[in-house]
Amino acid sequence: MRSPQNDDVIPVILGTELPWRQGATVGLAVQDQWDSQVTVPISVAEDGTSRMAAPLPAPVMVNGELAAHADLEWQVDVHWQPGHTVRRRGLDSRELFADQPPLMLTWARSSRYGVTYGSRRYDLVRGGARPENALARVALRHLSLAAWVRAKAAEHDLSALPSEAGRRASLLASMLGGRRRYIDLFGGPLLPALRAMLATSAKTKEAYPNGDGVSLSSTEGVLTFAGIYARVADMKLADVRELADAALRAGVLRRGMVLRCAACEQKQFQTVEKLSQRWSCVRCNALNDLDRHAWKLPADEPTWYYDLHPVGRHMLSEHGEVPALLSAYLRKQRKGQRGMFDDLEEVAILRGNQPQVEVDLVAYTDDVLTVAECKTPGELTGKKGRQEVLKKCRAAAWLRADRLLFATTAEEWTQATRVMVENAVASFSEWGPLGSPQVEFVARLGRADTET
Ligand SMILES: [Zn+2]
Known part of the structure; x- marks a missing residue:
């Protein structure tokens, strides 16, 4: 097809080639009321679902000729800003109302751009009521993806919950300040370094032959900052430092020292929060001095190491x-x-x-x-x-x-x-x-x- 303005070829996409797999529908719009904006208070639940705290105004027809037909019914399209919810896919009408009343005023469906509902009230309307009062005033809700999945599962008498692994991921996401930051850390450039904190051997020389880490057990190890940097590809040192600092602020990475208790000889990671001239052993509680006997090498000063939060270790190990x-x-x-x-x-x-x-x-x-x-x-x-x-x-x-x-x-x-x-x-x-x-x-x- 060629457009009349210029010779650029306009691509023609057939219905079957569209990315969404939904049947086609045709709608007619009322021109006078094509684009009305209303302000409604909403509340947002923890899972991200928003809910109108008051109903929308009655969808009164302004066109005199149309309004004259008492038995006319129409559909009202509501677009939310911003629209994040899953659209269409035949979601149960009740799921779209803010509070699910036992007797619904009207029907609603998830449509191409938001929610569509029927203009007319189906519950009891007294004879002689003003025409406006025969129209439905609905309060809707806008489901988060998690709430949508739950609602869709409920249609099949199923429940959808975060699995054990899902709970670990959401705990880490909330520590980091959101899912996006969780993805940036565990799906991003620091990942090889985080993975290297799952030691491959209880022997430090085998697990970290370059001397940039220490094995605490056969499965757990800690890395120096140089060890983290060495495992990150194609990034400036300052940028790696920034990523590590963000993870440290969130508590997902922890800075500390690897020390040995003089009493029970347990090798252990002590976080910077717990360090002082006198530190207590995690195993036997003995008080130790922060002196060379505790860290052994190097001879001058102890080295900082970085440890991954246990929930992060659990997540990576699976x-x-x-x-x-x-x-x-x-x-x-x-x-x-x-x-x-x-x-x-x-x-x-x-x-x-x-x-x-x-x-x-x-x-x-x-x-x-x-x-x-x-x-x-x-x-x-x-x-x-x-x-x-x-x-x-x-x-x-x-x-x-x-x-x-x-x-x-x-x-x-x-x-x-x-x-x-x-x-x-x-x-x-x-x-x-x-x-x-x-x-x-x-x-x-x-x-x-x-x-x-
Ligand atoms: Zn001890």
């Missing part, structure tokens, strides 16, 4: 950084595009007390809902692998996802795994009328050459 890397990757991929990005990691879906499936990451961006799974390619093979894929299909169907993504930090997904996953998705029988979501694979996560 590969919880992989969803963080995926989140960072998905966010980066859409850099420069307008619109929003929101995600939620480690969600457990249960029926009663019975766990059904755990989802590593749910991401919502530009009206595309992604259900993502982080795995090593070896975990997705054979019968067990297929069962695992079918579970993710179930979660994707419940949430009406547009994209099912499998991500790995490994070099690549084997052809056999790709075929197995695609066959499992194709054989799944519970997809809605719009069919299966798009299946994608991401490999080499966390590296400059991440591949989709």
